[in-house]
Amino acid sequence: MTELLIAVGVLCAINTGLAVLLMIAEATINRTGTWRITVNGTKELTVTGGRSLLAVLKEQQIFIPSACGGRGSCGLCKVAVLEGAGPLLPTELPWLTPEEQKTQVRLACQIKVRRDLSIRIPEELFSVKQYRTQVAGLSDLTHDIKRVTLTLLDPPAITFKAGQYIQLEVPPYALTDEPVYRAYSVSSDPCETGRIELEIRYVPNGICTTYVHRHLKVGDAVTINGPYGTFGLQPTDREIICIAGGSGMAPIQSILLEMARTGNPRPCRYFFGARARRDLFQTELMRQLEKSLPNFRYIPALSAPDPEDNWEGETGRITEVVDRQVQDASQAEAYLCGSPLMIDACIQVLRAKGMPDGNIFYDKFA
Amino acid sequence: MRETRVKQSLSDDRIQDRMRPGVITRDGMLGEDRRKLRDILDADDAAVRRLGLTHARIAARMRELRDAGARGLGEPIQVLGHFEVRVDSVRGRLPCPFPHPGLCRKEFVEVRNLRSGEQVMFTELNTHLIEAHGFYEGAGSPFRQDPEALARVLELDPDIPDPGRAIPS
Amino acid sequence: MQQLGFFAILFSAVFTNNILLTNYLGMCSFLGCSREVKTSLGLGTAVFFVTAATSVLNWLVYVYILVPLDLVYLRFIVFIVVIAAFVQLVEMIIERVSETLYLALGIFLPLITVNCAILGASLFMVIRNYTFWQAAGYGLGAGLGWALAILAMAGIRQRLVQRSRVPRGLEGPGIALIIAGTMALAFMGFNGMVSLN
Numbered sequence: 230m231t232e233l234l235i236a237v238g239v240l241c242a243i244n245t246g247l248a249v250l251l252m253i254a255e256a257t258i259n260r261t262g263t264w265r266i267t268v269n270g271t272k273e274l275t276v277t278g279g280r281s282l283l284a285v286l287k288e289q290q291i292f293i294p295s296a297c298g299g300r301g302s303c304g305l306c307k308v309a310v311l312e313g314a315g316p317l318l319p320t321e322l323p324w325l326t327p328e329e330q331k332t333q334v335r336l337a338c339q340i341k342v343r344r345d346l347s348i349r350i351p352e353e354l355f356s357v358k359q360y361r362t363q364v365a366g367l368s369d370l371t372h373d374i375k376r377v378t379l380t381l382l383d384p385p386a387i388t389f390k391a392g393q394y395i396q397l398e399v400p401p402y403a404l405t406d407e408p409v410y411r412a413y414s415v416s417s418d419p420c421e422t423g424r425i426e427l428e429i430r431y432v433p434n435g436i437c438t439t440y441v442h443r444h445l446k447v448g449d450a451v452t453i454n455g456p457y458g459t460f461g462l463q464p465t466d467r468e469i470i471c472i473a474g475g476s477g478m479a480p481i482q483s484i485l486l487e488m489a490r491t492g493n494p495r496p497c498r499y500f501f502g503a504r505a506r507r508d509l510f511q512t513e514l515m516r517q518l519e520k521s522l523p524n525f526r527y528i529p530a531l532s533a534p535d536p537e538d539n540w541e542g543e544t545g546r547i548t549e550v551v552d553r554q555v556q557d558a559s560q561a562e563a564y565l566c567g568s569p570l571m572i573d574a575c576i577q578v579l580r581a582k583g584m585p586d587g588n589i590f591y592d593k594f595a
Numbered sequence: 596m597r598e599t600r601v602k603q604s605l606s607d608d609r610i611q612d613r614m615r616p617g618v619i620t621r622d623g624m625l626g627e628d629r630r631k632l633r634d635i636l637d638a639d640d641a642a643v644r645r646l647g648l649t650h651a652r653i654a655a656r657m658r659e660l661r662d663a664g665a666r667g668l669g670e671p672i673q674v675l676g677h678f679e680v681r682v683d684s685v686r687g688r689l690p691c692p693f694p695h696p697g698l699c700r701k702e703f704v705e706v707r708n709l710r711s712g713e714q715v716m717f718t719e720l721n722t723h724l725i726e727a728h729g730f731y732e733g734a735g736s737p738f739r740q741d742p743e744a745l746a747r748v749l750e751l752d753p754d755i756p757d758p759g760r761a762i763p764s
Numbered sequence: 765m766q767q768l769g770f771f772a773i774l775f776s777a778v779f780t781n782n783i784l785l786t787n788y789l790g791m792c793s794f795l796g797c798s799r800e801v802k803t804s805l806g807l808g809t810a811v812f813f814v815t816a817a818t819s820v821l822n823w824l825v826y827v828y829i830l831v832p833l834d835l836v837y838l839r840f841i842v843f844i845v846v847i848a849a850f851v852q853l854v855e856m857i858i859e860r861v862s863e864t865l866y867l868a869l870g871i872f873l874p875l876i877t878v879n880c881a882i883l884g885a886s887l888f889m890v891i892r893n894y895t896f897w898q899a900a901g902y903g904l905g906a907g908l909g910w911a912l913a914i915l916a917m918a919g920i921r922q923r924l925v926q927r928s929r930v931p932r933g934l935e936g937p938g939i940a941l942i943i944a945g946t947m948a949l950a951f952m953g954f955n956g957m958v959s960l961n
Contacts, residue, residue: 235835236838239830243842243845247846248849251852251853254856296687303690303698316863316864318863319867320694341863343860404622404623405616405618432701434737435621435685476686502668504670532669533670546667546670547668568669568683570669
């Protein structure tokens with residue numbers, strides 16, 4: 230009996246001794262102590278180390294853009310690390326150009342905080358916040374576009390400019406294991422600070438759009454962060470030409486709503502391209518805006534209307550319609566939102582009509 | 596003792612991990628295929644060589660049809676004789692599961708061969724995966740590109756057989 | 765065996781009785797992680813460190829705890845526990861010192877724990893009744909020998925991929941085992957120089 234006790238005792242003693250040794254080692258070697266991060270030379274943050282710079286900054290309410298949630302597969306979280314970064318990792322190399330490497334640009338999701346750091350980030354990122362929201366409404370605008378209305382819970386208000394976008398976090402669901410982030414333009418008026426509206430089009434095999442179209446329900450909690458983006462109305466007096474297709478409607482809608490509320494007198498034409506009548510949406514809203522804005526015309530153009538549509542409006546591809554309707558664009562500004570193909574083709578048309586490149590603005594996500 | 600993963604290197608495992616459902620796309624790029632990535636690549640490489648083609652040629656043909664169809668701006672148009680092509684895209688970009696920089700646009704190309712009536716659908720990511728990595732996606736994946744089907748529908752004629760390996764290393 | 769000094773044992777453990785090529789212990793990561801010289805160097809160093817340190821530690825535990833308390837039969841469990849703890853330590857050190865190496869080794873780093881060569885070194889030293897310095901020499905030598913073998917294998921495999929065309933059926937484990945066998949044959953030439961038993 231005593232032999233058994235001695236045996237068990239010795240084993241326990243050895244195991245405990247080794248465990249204690251490892252705990253000491255972990256505390257000293259792993260460097261998960263507290264470190265100081267200096268941002269843009271002015272702001273100082275005290276953080277606990279051992280995690281990625283992206284995660285640590287997020288905790289400090291500084292949101293570096295990221296579409297992949299920190300897995301090193303989107304290359305969006307670029308940050309200039311002036312001091313304390315350590316050697317370049319093989320996971321970062323593919324995403325950094327030689328100039329970026331020279332200017333000490335790194336991927337925030339791949340750098341672990343193990344010592345004091347000094348970093349530099351664009352000033353706009355300081356106004357990006359994370360918001361806890363709740364789904365207040367879900368409705369179908371067309372067969373593949375859903376309108377999602379979110380009420381902001383915490384913080385309860387968001388400040389953004391018409392034309393900016395937010396990033397929506399898709400939590401793990403069905404087949405996915407980790408959260409994913411996707412960007413969507415806000416379609417509501419910025420004056421409504423307590424709620425935002427998004428227009429989300431279903432993409433085959435899309436992680437986020439499948440979640441929104443098939444799984445999201447009214448009352449669900451949704452995390453978003455933002456606002457991001459530089460697309461928006463320029464403060465000039467020039468005539469406005471808007472061209473959009475599909476879910477490109479969102480930022481233009483936000484801009485128009487703000488124009489209506491502020492009584493902006495600038496002449497504006499909005500060309501919206503779709504295939505058939507069933508792809509048109511928010512038409513009533515556009516007609517209302519035609520009444521409330523002093524000089525606004527909504528021009529939907531169908532490229533392949535069904536016979537039952539009884540369509541009497543403009544037909545043809547959006548580029549043809551713009552070409553027909555716009556004569557001299559040299560004094561106007563253009564705001565384009567849609568697929569890169571459409572945007573590139575429209576830029577060609579506008580250039581041919583005399584519009585200088587500096588007056589053409591478009592929304593192309595990263 | 597653990598089975599040695601000699602057939603597939605550590606980095607191949609990581610790449611295959613990124614092809615799982617929900618990491619880059621909803622259904623992933625492997626479908627119901629249970630084979631290792633190396634095996635999938637080897638099998639499709641052999642299939643392409645049997646057809647007397649190379650990955651580069653297949654990808655070039657896909658790009659040719661895509662470029663011709665881009666003028667349609669999302670509408671189907673008839674190009675290169677008897678092909679009807681529709682090129683559409685949605686917002687956002689996708690990374691490639693293989694470790695290198697650059698993101699692919701989310702662009703979809705539908706090609707219908709008007710003579711045979713057959714149709715294929717591929718994305719910009721598909722074209723890149725074929726061109727740079729010889730990857731046609733796993734069996735059962737919604738965007739699986741079967742080399743034989745591509746060769747038939749896109750009308751790719753066999754080359755003079757290439758003595759070297761088709762997959763770039 | 766009592767006559768063999770520290771250096772004699774060290775030398776024989778590296779060359780004439782190489783724990784991998786003569787005793788065939790530690791083949792798992794040897795075959796799985798020997799494609800590149802860089803990773804093999806890292807892994808070899810890790811295994812060397814663990815083998816050397818655990819041989820000494822295990823000797824101390826064996827002679828001062830297990831033998832006096834008549835618990836010799838516990839040696840298997842105790843040795844493995846000590847090895848496991850040490851591998852955790854090495855993992856932490858590697859992660860701190862070189863993240864690149866840590867990522868490159870991946871799963872093979874914790875797999876060092878079940879590397880037969882390491883347990884084998886400790887058990888051999890018990891079977892052969894080594895003194896402290898003999899055990900130290902043997903641990904160092906076995907680790908060094910293992911590292912040498914995997915480095916040589918990596919060098920050969922790297923060259924092989926560049927210079928020649930391996931038949932498709934032999935790619936991977938096939939050619940690796942052939943190389944290992946050829947290396948073992950070469951090391952057999954050292955036979956008889958020093959006898960460890």
